[in-house]
Amino acid sequence: MQKDIFKVANKRLKSRLIVGTGKYKNFKETAQAVKESGADMVTVAVRRVNILDKKKPILTDYLNPKKIIYLPNTAGCFTSEEALRTLRLAREMGGWKLVKLEVLGDKKTLYPNMIETLKSTKILVKEGFKVMVYCTDDILLTKKLEDFGASAIMPLASPIGSGLGLQNKVNLSLIIKQSKVPVIVDAGIGTASDATIAMEMGCDGVLINSAIANSKNPIKMARAFKNAVISGRDSYLAGRMKKNYFASPSSPTDGLI
């Protein structure tokens, strides 16, 4: 059987599930959920150190960046300048060149600002970053991102943290068909079956945070997503049967008594 390899910016990943590390009860739960998800890449945010509370636990004590790929994001950035500043700091922190760019345009919907996103992608690529880009499901703009050198296209399924699932299957399918770089559905997935459907459609991967962290049992849900992604990918590779408008018996009619 031919090996199914998932590569993003020359990094080989074992899992097609990438998970976020926000919204968990504590770092212990984050680490357990990440482990159970089987993901080898996690997104992280860049924020000020709490100078006054020195005993506060830190993420890197629970998730070793030498064992799991940290994908620094620009969550909360609304301009290209803010996003560039954040990712340049992230790079200085540990030499991270593979980053997730997200420039938001609206506080209520957290919808991506594609003008600022395109601008930032161009600059970051020039500076040697490998940029995975959170974006709208616009067919022309995602193509533009690819032309600008994005390492992965990450369209939303629905607004961040909404759990509304895949609201844009037609656009996603068109983006998957046209893209030469990996397409990873980011944002909006609500439950494991959404991830399976995205993978069956031919997405290269999915990025999940809220659907795991906000579930009643994040550890179990992390495992559900792991299986859902594997399942969806296998189903995509296997190729579904043709749809028929009439029944076709599963048992042979020959020898019927």
Added chain:
Amino acid sequence: MAKIQLNGKKVTIKPNATIYELLEKFKLNSKKVAIEHNGTIIPKSNYKKKYLRNNDKLEVVHFIGGG
């Protein structure tokens, strides 16, 4: 004494302290942070060479959980 702004908070430090000394004072692991000094990112190799002056603005960041 010098007064600087550290992550938006006013902090008093000894005069002519370096970034390295400041990190030690606040028990911060230099490997796990990145620093911006008056808007410019300071490479880790320069922490011992960079002196802090009155009214300097310093941002010390690290990774936290995020999606």
